[in-house]
Amino acid sequence: MEIIVTNNKGVRTLKLNRPAVFNSFNQQMAFALHKELDAAEQDATVRAIVLIGEGKAFCAGQDLAEVTDPNGPDLPSIVKDHYNPIIERIRNIEKPVIGAVNGVAAGAGANIALACDMTIAKKSAAFIQAFSKIGLIPDSAGTFFLPRIIGFQKAAALMMTGDKVSADEAVSLNMIYKAVEDDIFETEVYALAEKLAQMPTKGLGLTKRALNASLTNNLTQQLAVEGELQTIAGQTYDFNEGVNAFLEKRAPVFKGE
Structure with a gap:
């Protein structure tokens, strides 16, 4: 089972489950995550999603054994069919997605974490743009999100050098939302997830849609988007x-409707 799925209090946890290889992706795990993200999107009882790793790592990126397998998928297929759909699903699911980085997040694993709405990391965790170490470029939307988050020069430096970024440094760079002590990590993750799951889910989803639009809109376009989405939000039960x-x-009792 490449993805372990659990549910509690409106929160669905999707746990990457290849701990022997630091949760690095192969085709089977990528496709399993596609399926579970779709299921979480479609299930009205799910009002927040947590993406986390089993064992010591969050995700070490691509399983290189698959890349070097003559019978395995080629690099273009891996990027197009494995990773791009994961990023698009995370960004387009109109529910909060929390990246819970319980250990190293490298390569595509780092960029998947950065694509989440909020990322919380253990203090002992680290982020590595590891692509340059094997002569590749950052994928999984790394070249889209990271320069926008931390600035062009810093993003270029991290991508070209492959330097490790600690969880505390990631917070100081505004790469992630929060870093917490290891022993309270899961408590903090699920306190946030459960809080979000009790909030007006439709409104949060529309907020996410507006944030996505802001990445490419000019001011006039974004004001129009805000007006359209506020009209929709004003028609909700919540x-x-x-x-x-x-x-x-x-105190309000929101239903996510």
Whole structure:
């Protein structure tokens, strides 16, 4: 079982499960993750998603044994069919996706973590743009997100040198949301996930849609997007519940509708 799936309090956890190879991806695990992300998107009871790794690592990127297998997929297919759909699913699922980096996140593993809505890492974890070490370029949207997050020069340096970035440094660079002590890591991850799962899911999803649009829109275009999405948000059950709860001076009970 390449992906371990668990559910609790509206949170679905998808755990990468190839610990013997530091959760590096092969075709089977990539396709299994596609399937589970689709299932989480379609299940109305799922209101937040946690992506985490089994064992000591989050994800070491591509399993090179597959790349060098003469009967395995070639590099263009791996990028196009394995990784690109993962990134697109993470960004287009209109529910919060938390990257829970429990250990090293290297290569595609690092960039998958950066594509999540919020990334929390153990203090002992690290991020590595490892592609240059084997003569490749960063994929999995690394060249799209990382320069926008930390700036062009710093992104270029990390991609070209392959230097390791600690979790604390990743926070200081605004690469990730938070780094926490190892012994409270899962407590912090699930406290955030459960909080998000109790919030107005439709509104959070529309916020995510607006953020995605902002990556390519100019100001005028983005203002138009905000107007369109605010109209949709104003028609949700949770908007009415939030307004009524405010007027009635009580805590809202959102349904994600």
